[in-house]
Amino acid sequence: MLIAKIIENDQLIQATQASNSEIYYCPGCKARVQLKKGNINIPHFAHINGSNCDVSAEGETVNHLQGKLALFTLLKQKYDEVRLEPWLSQIKQRPDLMVRKGKDWFVIEFQCATISLEKVRARTKGYRQLNYKVIWILGENYQNKRLQARTIAKFAIIYQQQLQVAFWQPTKGIVWQAWWQIDGKSRVLKRQMMANQPQQLLKLQQAVMQSKPEIWPIQNELYKIKRLVIGIPWECHPQYSLPGGLKVAQWQVIIRVLLT
Structure with a gap:
């Protein structure tokens, strides 16, 4: 807790400006709090052990x-x-x-x-x-x-x-x-934005050479417009992963949208 009240005048004060000579209490539960001001931790107030303050930010x-x-x-x-x-x-x-x-x-x-x-x-x-x-x-x-x-x-x-x-x-x-x-x-x-598009293109070329079954339905559609899978636009190779739990490669979703 960084803010407490001075018991005599209800004035709010930050722990960085507080002095050990004063008595402070919690603005919420009105219980006594202790100023912790040392050379290691940042100055702050803490409830005395046993406090049941519901709004305390202890810990x-x-x-x-x-x-x-x-x-x-x-x-x-x-x-x-x-x-x-x-x-x-x-x-x-x-x-x-x-x-x-x-x-x-x-x-x-x-x-x-x-x-x-x-x-x-x-x-x-x-x-x-x-x-x-x-x-x-x-x-x-x-x-x-x-x-x-x-x-x-x-x-x-x-x-x-x-x-x-x-x-x-x-x-x-x-x-x-x-x-x-x-x-x-x-x-x-x-x-970070990475130049991973060439790597994705390499994987796609390998998939074509291995005749993976998921490639051919798309390739057949591309043949009709005189295009090849390995020639799809760079926009089909996203630099960031897309959310949504896709069960197929992201490039397949994007190329389907473009074809549509």
């Missing part, structure tokens, strides 16, 4: 705390107002960040740990009750995984007229990925 990793502060710094440059860990008493929830552009408020949830669909729905429902739009930004743990469709569905939103998922990278900031760029086979944001 936050260093990456989560650092990422939240970095997002706070970045978003302050782009939005009219940014709040760090605001306490929403009406719904008893505390998002990581809230940002305002003009009259519109957005809730930012920076998610590093695994979270169930039920909890995502519950949190999102609470924010929407206050007419806040919600953006989930996924941390490093999610980027090291091969995300499946059910995970994409939990966090995707419509952004720039596409269904996309937001990721945080310290060197790049917020990176958006369209749903079709996440194939469930490669680690997120690890894929």
Whole structure:
């Protein structure tokens, strides 16, 4: 937790600006919290052992705390107002960040740990009750995984007229990925555009030489327009894997569309 209250005057204060001489408590449950400010971990507040705070973010990793502060710094440059860990008493929830552009408020949830669909729905429902739009930004743990469709569905939103998922990278900031760029086979944001089209063409030539049965129906159609399988356009050899659980090679789907 990066924000706490000073018990004497209800003033909110960030852990980076706090002093051990003061007494602090949680903005949500009002329980006493302890300032942890050392030379190794990022300054933060933690509930004293035995607390049953429902909104406590105990167990936050260093990456989560650092990422939240970095997002706070970045978003302050782009939005009219940014709040760090605001306490929403009406719904008893505390998002990581809230940002305002003009009259519109957005809730930012920076998610590093695994979270169930039920909890995502519950949190999102609470924010929407206050007419806040919600953006989930996924941390490093999610980027090291091969995300499946059910995970994409939990966090995707419509952004720039596409269904996309937001990721945080310290060197790049917020990176958006369209749903079709996440194939469930490669680690997120690890894929690079590669010159693999010649390799795919070589595999296709080998398939023709081996007289593989899946080649000939397409080749027969191409013969009618005086074309060959090995001469199909480069657009038929995608550099990224396509999602959707295809049971045939991607080039076959694309060439069928072009022929149609």
